[in-house]
Amino acid sequence: xxxxxxxxxxxxxxxxxxxxxxxxxxxxxxxxxxxxxxxxxxxxxxxxxxxxxxxxxxxxxxxxxxxxxxxxxxxxxxxxxxxxxxxxxxxxxxxxxxxxxxxxxxxxxxxxxxxxxxxxxxxxxxxxxxxxxxxxxxxxxxxxxxxxxxxxxxxxxx
Numbered sequence: 001x002x003x004x005x006x007x008x009x010x011x012x013x014x015x016x017x018x019x020x021x022x023x024x025x026x027x028x029x030x031x032x033x034x035x036x037x038x039x040x041x042x043x044x045x046x047x048x049x050x051x052x053x054x055x056x057x058x059x060x061x062x063x064x065x066x067x068x069x070x071x072x073x074x075x076x077x078x079x080x081x082x083x084x085x086x087x088x089x090x091x092x093x094x095x096x097x098x099x100x101x102x103x104x105x106x107x108x109x110x111x112x113x114x115x116x117x118x119x120x121x122x123x124x125x126x127x128x129x130x131x132x133x134x135x136x137x138x139x140x141x142x143x144x145x146x147x148x149x150x151x152x153x154x155x156x157x158x
Contacts, residue, residue: 030071034090036061040080040098046110047119054117055085056110063093084113104132 043057064071084092099105111125
């Protein structure tokens with residue numbers, strides 16, 4: 001009788017201990033802030049808002065804004081974190097497709113950040129994006145005019 005009365009409480013303690021261990025081992029221990037495993041593209045200044053200087057950079061790693069937020073992690077070197085810093089301190093990050101340097105996609109990312117934080121360089125990036133889009137459209141028009149003709153001639157069978 002004594003053994004059967006201790007079996008149920010022992011079983012409850014074992015299940016409770018196992019559940020406690022499982023919960024404690026699965027909690028998120030990611031530190032608050034930016035943890036860099038590899039720098040893909042070093043940070044560069046993109047503008048100012050008053051006395052504050054803003055910069056962006058591409059890194060592999062993890063960013064967690066506070067204890068109450070979920071961490072954001074880069075997937076690979078091709079999908080790094082776009083890190084936004086204010087006066088050298090990281091304030092925001094998001095996963096992006098790695099753009100080529102000085103490409104339309106890179107300038108559009110800088111424009112997005114400039115708009116979000118109301119930077120003095122916003123107009124410059126808007127003009128640059130408009131110019132790059134015009135150049136891209138011109139290249140596509142030339143390709144559509146001359147591309148098919150040359151392709152048909154080179155594959156024509158006499």
